[in-house]
Amino acid sequence: MSELPASPLVSLRDIVKTYHRGQQTVPVLGGITFDIDAGEFLALMGPSGSGKSTLLNLIAGIDRPDSGQLVIGGVDIGVLDEAELADWRAQNVGFIFQFYNLMPVLSALENVELPLLLKDMTRRERRERALLALEMVGLADRAEHAPSELSGGQQQRVAIARALITDPTLIVADEPTGDLDRESANDILHLMQRLNDEIGKTIVMVTHDSRAAGHAHAIMHLEKGELSGREEVRV
Numbered sequence: 001m002s003e004l005p006a007s008p009l010v011s012l013r014d015i016v017k018t019y020h021r022g023q024q025t026v027p028v029l030g031g032i033t034f035d036i037d038a039g040e041f042l043a044l045m046g047p048s049g050s051g052k053s054t055l056l057n058l059i060a061g062i063d064r065p066d067s068g069q070l071v072i073g074g075v076d077i078g079v080l081d082e083a084e085l086a087d088w089r090a091q092n093v094g095f096i097f098q099f100y101n102l103m104p105v106l107s108a109l110e111n112v113e114l115p116l117l118l119k120d121m122t123r124r125e126r127r128e129r130a131l132l133a134l135e136m137v138g139l140a141d142r143a144e145h146a147p148s149e150l151s152g153g154q155q156q157r158v159a160i161a162r163a164l165i166t167d168p169t170l171i172v173a174d175e176p177t178g179d180l181d182r183e184s185a186n187d188i189l190h191l192m193q194r195l196n197d198e199i200g201k202t203i204v205m206v207t208h209d210s211r212a213a214g215h216a217h218a219i220m221h222l223e224k225g226e227l228s229g230r231e232e233v234r235v
């Protein structure tokens with residue numbers, strides 16, 4: 001596993017984001033400043049429309065702020081051009097989505113392998129690594145199954161294996177348990193906690209669910225595009 005860089009891993013300074021739709025402007029983030037330490041498991045909570053997903057997408061390098069500075073692992077991602085940003089994302093960020101975003105025509109193993117297709121690796125190396133990742137999430141015996149042959153919780157575990165496969169600096173999760181029943185949600189949250197505790201993955205998770213947020217170290221609350229507080233959950 002890669003070494004963790006010095007804290008903080010993520011530094012946001014005065015991040016402003018406004019969406020433009022025709023003549024209409026929608027101010028979403030009004031100057032956000034905070035740090036995320038390496039090894040932290042942070043939950044982002046707030047009412048619908050408060051800007052949680054927008055903030056997560058900026059931290060993941062999917063979108064760009066209008067102004068402000070965003071430094072991750074010592075890289076000022078604001079100065080990267082589109083190709084450099086895409087490359088940075090592929091190397092540094094693992095994504096977990098609410099609806100898993102697995103490719104339906106591929107097996108679990110092939111889905112996990114996908115991020116490695118960009119790497120200089122033999123087919124055999126890719127398969128071995130993907131199998132290890134599936135083992136880590138307890139699904140090695142389902143490697144050949146299609147997503148439609150797996151439960152929601154199992155599909156999310158495949159998605160977590162896919163997020164881990166490149167050994168990213170940062171894992172971002174947008175409502176990872178939003179589509180799951182309570183028991184499967186608990187399994188997923190425990191798995192994420194293990195990734196954090198046992199292999200030191202830094203995780204930022206958007207959630208509406210305070211029970212889910214209770215698995216994080218700290219909860220950052222957003223209100224109308226402003227930070228309204230940080231709550232420590234576990235040490």
Ligand SMILES: Nc1ncnc2c1ncn2[C@@H]1O[C@H](COP(=O)(O)OP(=O)(O)OP(=O)(O)O)[C@@H](O)[C@H]1O
Binds near residue numbers: 020048049051
């Ligand atoms: N691509 C876009 N174009 C225009 N407006 C957008 C776009 N994406 C989001 N918005 C608006 O920005 C605001 C914040 O959206 P965002 O998805 O970040 O909120 P959220 O806190 O994650 O909400 P939810 O909990 O409902 O998912 C909302 O008013 C939304 O309508």
